[in-house]
Amino acid sequence: MVGLGVPTALALSACSSSGPSQTGAGGGTGGSGKGGTSYWFLTGQPQQGIREDTVNRFNKANAKTQIKFTEFQNDAFKQKIKTAIGAGQGPTLIWGWGGGGLKSYVDADQVVEMTSFFDENPDVKDKIFPSAFGAATVNGKLYAMPIETTTPIVFYWNKKLFDQIGAEPPQSWGDILDLVPKFNAKGIAPFSLGGQSRWTSMMWLEFLFDRIGGPEVFQNIFDGQADAWKQPAALKALAETQKLVNADGFVKGFSSITADSNADQALLYTGKAAMMVHGAWTYGSMKADGGDFVTGGDLGYMNFPPVDGGSGDPDDTVGNPGQYVSISSKASKEQQDVAKKFLATTMLDDTEVKKWIDSGNIPVVKSAGDQLSSVTDKNDAAWLSFVYDTASKAPTFAQSWDQALPPTAAETLLDNIAKLFQLSISPDQFADNMNKVTAT
Amino acid sequence: MTSVEQRPLTALTSSHVGRSGSVAWMTLPALAVFVLFGLLPLLGVLGLSFTRWDGLGAIHAAGASNWRTVLSDPGLPHALWVTFLVMLLSWAVQTPAALLLGVFMAGHQRYRALLAVFYFIPLLLSSAAIAITYKALLDPNFGLGAGLHLSLLTQDWLGRPALALGVIVFVVSWQFIPFHSLIYQGAVRQIPASMYEAAALDGAGRVRTFFYITLPQLKYTVITSSTLMVVGSLTFFDLIFVLTAGGPGDATRVLALDMYIRGFQANLMGPASVIAVILVLVGLALALLLRRLGGSTTASQMEGA
Numbered sequence: 001m002v003g004l005g006v007p008t009a010l011a012l013s014a015c016s017s018s019g020p021s022q023t024g025a026g027g028g029t030g031g032s033g034k035g036g037t038s039y040w041f042l043t044g045q046p047q048q049g050i051r052e053d054t055v056n057r058f059n060k061a062n063a064k065t066q067i068k069f070t071e072f073q074n075d076a077f078k079q080k081i082k083t084a085i086g087a088g089q090g091p092t093l094i095w096g097w098g099g100g101g102l103k104s105y106v107d108a109d110q111v112v113e114m115t116s117f118f119d120e121n122p123d124v125k126d127k128i129f130p131s132a133f134g135a136a137t138v139n140g141k142l143y144a145m146p147i148e149t150t151t152p153i154v155f156y157w158n159k160k161l162f163d164q165i166g167a168e169p170p171q172s173w174g175d176i177l178d179l180v181p182k183f184n185a186k187g188i189a190p191f192s193l194g195g196q197s198r199w200t201s202m203m204w205l206e207f208l209f210d211r212i213g214g215p216e217v218f219q220n221i222f223d224g225q226a227d228a229w230k231q232p233a234a235l236k237a238l239a240e241t242q243k244l245v246n247a248d249g250f251v252k253g254f255s256s257i258t259a260d261s262n263a264d265q266a267l268l269y270t271g272k273a274a275m276m277v278h279g280a281w282t283y284g285s286m287k288a289d290g291g292d293f294v295t296g297g298d299l300g301y302m303n304f305p306p307v308d309g310g311s312g313d314p315d316d317t318v319g320n321p322g323q324y325v326s327i328s329s330k331a332s333k334e335q336q337d338v339a340k341k342f343l344a345t346t347m348l349d350d351t352e353v354k355k356w357i358d359s360g361n362i363p364v365v366k367s368a369g370d371q372l373s374s375v376t377d378k379n380d381a382a383w384l385s386f387v388y389d390t391a392s393k394a395p396t397f398a399q400s401w402d403q404a405l406p407p408t409a410a411e412t413l414l415d416n417i418a419k420l421f422q423l424s425i426s427p428d429q430f431a432d433n434m435n436k437v438t439a440t
Numbered sequence: 441m442t443s444v445e446q447r448p449l450t451a452l453t454s455s456h457v458g459r460s461g462s463v464a465w466m467t468l469p470a471l472a473v474f475v476l477f478g479l480l481p482l483l484g485v486l487g488l489s490f491t492r493w494d495g496l497g498a499i500h501a502a503g504a505s506n507w508r509t510v511l512s513d514p515g516l517p518h519a520l521w522v523t524f525l526v527m528l529l530s531w532a533v534q535t536p537a538a539l540l541l542g543v544f545m546a547g548h549q550r551y552r553a554l555l556a557v558f559y560f561i562p563l564l565l566s567s568a569a570i571a572i573t574y575k576a577l578l579d580p581n582f583g584l585g586a587g588l589h590l591s592l593l594t595q596d597w598l599g600r601p602a603l604a605l606g607v608i609v610f611v612v613s614w615q616f617i618p619f620h621s622l623i624y625q626g627a628v629r630q631i632p633a634s635m636y637e638a639a640a641l642d643g644a645g646r647v648r649t650f651f652y653i654t655l656p657q658l659k660y661t662v663i664t665s666s667t668l669m670v671v672g673s674l675t676f677f678d679l680i681f682v683l684t685a686g687g688p689g690d691a692t693r694v695l696a697l698d699m700y701i702r703g704f705q706a707n708l709m710g711p712a713s714v715i716a717v718i719l720v721l722v723g724l725a726l727a728l729l730l731r732r733l734g735g736s737t738t739a740s741q742m743e744g745a
Binding site for chain 2: 078079082083085086104105107108109110195196251252253254255256257263266267272407408411412415418419422424
């Protein structure tokens, strides 16, 4: 049975990955077979290459204890990892987003508590942003190590298109609504959106909820308050979203565009759409795929603007405070030890941190701020200090809702968000549907 | 003619019945595979439908609560309706097209073999590959319409409920018409040439021959092919999952997709199992209904010939 799950997974990842195929010991040539330590993570450059490199460096330095990695596309990964873990076929190192997903692993006793690991390796705990540990904590205990990058959601725009219609970047929600007809009149889509992925549309709600009513609005929902989705600020945010949809604020066909294919980013850098609300991780891919769009200085970015009359702090941000890796409790002692050694010695080491910064990302380590001055590329330097400031100065850095909520509620949320953007349900219906699953 | 044909047939049947005791063991391999991979999982799903399980932790008994939740969920009639719509529409498109193509390919026209090869190409591709290709071609911003600047093709194909359903029916038909044409081609070739000769002697034209000889002779093939289409359409998953993921909203969320989303995205294995059981029941009912429609399978097709 052990053999069954793994080849399928390998074959699938080979199909979906457009980047370099598995290298070095990644192909399972380490002779470790099914007893080896395994690590599953996501495809998509430049992150994929850095993840591979970290594992390969560990394997080179530890000839006897090889880690075998398998790569998956984002949406495929979310389901595959759950199924594999449930069937006892999961990897030793479980990559994830923390929050509600991690809690479901903890509730099922599938991951080991890592408090003792951090006690034994205080320098590891010390080097990571304290704010990143929130989503790694379940019932007051640590079950994951924050890794990789801190990625707030950012408001991007195409400077060329703004010059073309002689407009300034919006300073408020009202400005955004005013810009929509101006771009539409020129045959340019105001906003790009990969709506079929649904979490892309969710980012709009996250910002509007915060800007209109502050972080308490979602906190109340998260805490399981009855009727929390019917808070006036929540209903107003839902109505404003539909106002933007009704005004043709999003690109034609947005509900059939997926984020996995990066088609939403392509709309922005090919000049078909003027603005986009998306994760900070898209900077790297737009730089890689967008020709001279980023290097030529045509990409504008800022934090999401305030809503007139809203009570939220415009410095707040939402997104992923970090990515997370946990150790499977079903792995053997040997596998767990290799995994811990990997996390303590190679994960987030200086080489990896530098690679994250070079790729235009802020890693979850405190030293990231000091290293920014060494970035020579003018565009990258400006971008990195913007992300660093946004993440470190935000009074509230809220975790993405679909990661914070338990998986069942998250699925209902995404389902209803798709319908809200499709205008097939009203804000009231949305709130009713959601109250049923989040109230405790 | 009739009596000559029928005697050996009945003789064969009776000899089979007589020897069935000694050859019953021949069904064992198939039976074992069916029990192991068909019946047991089915019983497992039936059992799971009465439990609460998130796919990760322990399984808890939940009584009939999953059934109550699913049966009172407005999502269920919607998913059933979409499933039947896809089933009916794709049947209505595929059957006439496959029938005509099959009859054509069974003939002896020039270039027939060459054309037949082209018809079969879609059959060689996997559903996921077809879905990815169509998704790219139909993209309103980077697809075929946008590339060729044809406004007729630049629709929001997968973003409007009615259009998305139409696209799914079209792609399903495009994929499966070759398969059903193949079935019809084989069946048409088995129609005795003497029937056509007799019809020709009576002065019947092409159209009359088609409606009075070919079509009645294909009755059982139509039923077989329709059963495959109808029962097969219940399990359409990969194509729809890649093309629309059930969207926009839930406009193309068929039962199979609803089951997957509940089970593997929302971690609700219990309700997903309820839907799986419903799928099995609907499939069985439809297959039985189609057999009924076909009448007794033992009746001879050669009567009157």
